[in-house]
Amino acid sequence: MPILVITGTGTEVGKTVTTAAVAATALAAGRTVAVLKPAQTGVGPDEPGDAAEVARLAGAVHAVELARYPEPLAPATAARRASLPPVRPAEVAEAAAKLATEYDLVLVEGAGGLLVRFDDEGNTLADAAELMNAPVLVVASAGLGTLNTTELTARELSRRNIDLRGIVIGSWPDEPDLASRCNVADLPTVAGAPLLGALPAGAGTLPPPNFRTLASSWLAPPLGGTWNAANLDERF
DSSP states (O other): OOEEEEEESSSSSSHHHHHHHHHHHHHHTTOOEEEEEEEEESOOTTSOOHHHHHHHHHSSEEEEEEEEESSSSOHHHHHHHTTOOOOOHHHHHHHHHHHHTTOSEEEEEEEEETTOBSSTTOOBHHHHHHHHTOOEEEEEOSSTTHHHHHHHHHHHHHHTTOOEEEEEEEEEOSSOOHHHHHHHHHHHHHHTSOEEEEEETTGGGSOHHHHHHHGGGGBOGGGTOOOOTHHHHTTO
8 A cells, every 4th residue: 555545525524634643653663654735725835734734743754745825725726816737636646656666655635525626627636546546545524414425425436446445534522422423333334445443533633742652543453553443332
C-alpha cells in the first residue's frame, strides 16, 4: 500500500486528523511517510494548511501541496475566482508516484468529498485515484445522515472499480446517540467495506506527543493499529 487516497463523505468530517493518525501509526512502525494535498483551499500564503497540520500532529512527515487557493470553496471554484490554474488529476498522479519512490507510504488527502471538482472540466479526486490505481480510505461522520453519504461514495468507487479499503469515523462523540451507535454496524453494510477505526471527538486538539501515542489505538490492524469496533458498541 505505497499510496493511499483519503477522502471524506463531505467537509468537516475529520479527514485531516484521520490522515494524521494513519501517518503517526505508520511512523511509529518505522515507515517513512509523505502527505500530498493536491488542492488546499481557504488559507492564505503564509498560513499552515492541512498537510502542515498532519505534520504537526504526526511528526516527521514530508508535506507537499500542489496548489493553494485563498477562498474556502471547492478547488475548481476557488481556482477560477483566484484566476489561478487548477489542479489536474495527472499532476496528482505524477506527484504521488514520484513520492512513492522516496517514501514507504504516500497519503493523498482530498478536499471535501470524492467528487468535489478540481477543474471546470469536472475532474475529481476519483479520477486521480483511478490514474494512481490507489486504494481509497473514506472518512465518514458518526451520526444521522452518514449512511446515505457513505453509500453514495462507496457506489461511485465501485462503479469506477476503485478499491475501497475501508471506512473510518472521523469524530466519535463522547456521548454517542442511538444513530451513531447503530451506524457502527450499518456503515460496513452500506459501504461493502470494513470499518477500520474511529477517532475520538477532539483528537486533533491533543498535544502532538499524546496524539502520536494514541493514534494506533484509533485504527484497526489493516491500518497498523489495534482498534476494535467492539470498543464502540459495547454499551448497546
